[in-house]
Amino acid sequence: MTEKEMLVDYLLRLGDNSLILGQRLAEWCGHAPILEEDLAITNIGLDLLGQSRLLLTYAGEVEGKGRDEDKLAFHRDTMAWRNFLLLEQPNGDFAKTMARQMYFDAFQYLQYEALSKSSDPQLAGIATKSIKEITYHRRHSSNWVIRLGDGTLESHDKMQTALNELWGFVHEMFDMDDVDNAMLAKGIGVDVAALRPAWDQYIEEVLAEATLSRPYVTWSVRGSREGKHSEHLGYILAEMQFLQRAYPDAKW
Amino acid sequence: MDAINTDAPRDDDALEKAFQTKVDAETRIEPKDWMPEKYRHTLIRQMSQHAHSEVVGMLPEGNWLTRAPSLKRKAVLMAKIQDEGGHGLYLYSATETLGISRDEMFDQLHTGKAKYSSIFNYPTLSWADIGAIGWLVDGAAITNQIALCRCSYGPYARAMIKICKEESFHQRQGYEIMLTMAQGTPEQKAMAQDALDRWWWPSLMMFGPNDSNSPQSAQSMKWKIKRQSNDELRQKFVDATVPQAEYLGLRIPDDNLKWNEERGHYDFGEIDWVEFKNVVSGNGLCNRERLKDRVDAHEGGKWVRDAALAYAEKQKQRSAAAAA
Ligand SMILES: [Fe+2]
Ligand SMILES: [Fe+2]
Numbered sequence: 001m002t003e004k005e006m007l008v009d010y011l012l013r014l015g016d017n018s019l020i021l022g023q024r025l026a027e028w029c030g031h032a033p034i035l036e037e038d039l040a041i042t043n044i045g046l047d048l049l050g051q052s053r054l055l056l057t058y059a060g061e062v063e064g065k066g067r068d069e070d071k072l073a074f075h076r077d078t079m080a081w082r083n084f085l086l087l088e089q090p091n092g093d094f095a096k097t098m099a100r101q102m103y104f105d106a107f108q109y110l111q112y113e114a115l116s117k118s119s120d121p122q123l124a125g126i127a128t129k130s131i132k133e134i135t136y137h138r139r140h141s142s143n144w145v146i147r148l149g150d151g152t153l154e155s156h157d158k159m160q161t162a163l164n165e166l167w168g169f170v171h172e173m174f175d176m177d178d179v180d181n182a183m184l185a186k187g188i189g190v191d192v193a194a195l196r197p198a199w200d201q202y203i204e205e206v207l208a209e210a211t212l213s214r215p216y217v218t219w220s221v222r223g224s225r226e227g228k229h230s231e232h233l234g235y236i237l238a239e240m241q242f243l244q245r246a247y248p249d250a251k252w
Numbered sequence: 253m254d255a256i257n258t259d260a261p262r263d264d265d266a267l268e269k270a271f272q273t274k275v276d277a278e279t280r281i282e283p284k285d286w287m288p289e290k291y292r293h294t295l296i297r298q299m300s301q302h303a304h305s306e307v308v309g310m311l312p313e314g315n316w317l318t319r320a321p322s323l324k325r326k327a328v329l330m331a332k333i334q335d336e337g338g339h340g341l342y343l344y345s346a347t348e349t350l351g352i353s354r355d356e357m358f359d360q361l362h363t364g365k366a367k368y369s370s371i372f373n374y375p376t377l378s379w380a381d382i383g384a385i386g387w388l389v390d391g392a393a394i395t396n397q398i399a400l401c402r403c404s405y406g407p408y409a410r411a412m413i414k415i416c417k418e419e420s421f422h423q424r425q426g427y428e429i430m431l432t433m434a435q436g437t438p439e440q441k442a443m444a445q446d447a448l449d450r451w452w453w454p455s456l457m458m459f460g461p462n463d464s465n466s467p468q469s470a471q472s473m474k475w476k477i478k479r480q481s482n483d484e485l486r487q488k489f490v491d492a493t494v495p496q497a498e499y500l501g502l503r504i505p506d507d508n509l510k511w512n513e514e515r516g517h518y519d520f521g522e523i524d525w526v527e528f529k530n531v532v533s534g535n536g537l538c539n540r541e542r543l544k545d546r547v548d549a550h551e552g553g554k555w556v557r558d559a560a561l562a563y564a565e566k567q568k569q570r571s572a573a574a575a576a
Contacts, residue, residue, distance in 0.1 A: 023318060026314075027318060029310060029317050029333055030307075030310040030545065031549045033550075033554075035344075039337045042337070045330060050327065053323050053327070073323055093552075151558070152558050152559050154555050155555055239319055242319050244322075249437055250440050252321035252322050
């Protein structure tokens, strides 16, 4: 991979994370447990969608092959997607959606905080703009984890189950590969492995307040950055890309 | 009975007379003011139905949110649906000022006692439907709501003023989708025409029965809840929309539609009222799904709301204990 290709890949990783999670949140539309929550989830989904548009647009510009945000969003197949496995997991119940969200929000907060100091001014600008949104997302999801954990017996059980079910997906967020190392060396990217202790500490504080325990799960899966996804992503894309694929000549 | 007693109006009559004088003088009625029970009930029915329509209306549009054809369209649609949810919230709060809780209103919706706009019982089958809904359904809603901005009940009138601004934005966005498709590939143009064919008549039905068939309207007009009749509003909508369809190069599915120079309005065909009653009474394609989606969201979310309440209660006890 050339350096330019690595930067494109790096930007896609960031943009794909935001887009796939935003797409998942869109599935909640009209179905949330409280009307206020419907609005909050849509709000967060909109933020994520906005981030992904900036990042995919920038990735397309760096690549210089004429791919815009929509070309990248609607004309890539599963293997070319770089989002975390965690984010393509189905919404499940409200507890599962909030567990997924908190795991990611806590990670993205640390990641974007570091990215806001990136030597790439455009990426630093996107991160700086996004960190305000992520601060709100993280507070929102953490508050729900606390409320559900320290709510009723039923909600406590559901929250603990959700945290356990998704724990095996969090580890790959902190993996460093060649692209990460190259971007780190250039001052563009982040040492995500170094973020793990801060992430662990944050999660532990929330779980303690929520009277929940840190999941004890021995399995872990990884590989999204090489395009090794779960079966879920194909269906997300089939739905999301339908119109662009069915009518390739059309402008919308 | 002596003369004084028979001639003196009963308290309610006096109050009602004073109420009507106030309404006639265009003084807004506020929640704490005295109002006839029937006025209160008419408003609760109309406003809660309006709130339910905003919320149920999120579903047919949400049906295309995950399939929007570009990221920009997805963002615009997401923001629109969020606006509609916000309208719902705002209207539920306004209705609560009349002495009914949101839970009671939900209960009425879920048991079928309260209605929502029947237009949302039609399915969204193509992306052009999202354009047609914005253009026609939001367009019809604005026509109604502009009139409601002058409603005699203060909280409702104020809610409408706030909501109207957003609705006109939705209408323009919907029209823009239609314009893009009408100028697009032959397949897109066909989708746009098909959407107009399916949504035109249901949009006209949104204004309710003909004036001659709307017995409650006269009282609502007298109370200035309504300021214009169903047929007047429908005519206004048709007059505004026909030129827009012409600009799109699409055909409105009505053979009787033509400009009437003498009236200064468009003449248009008769609505199929059998179809209207049919869908209202449960025979639309999506009646059951729409209601089931709302009931499932509410019942399925009960454990979440219970947890939030339990947590809030614990927090209250903890801070009381800390203060002691
Ligand atoms: Fe609305
Ligand atoms: Fe609207």
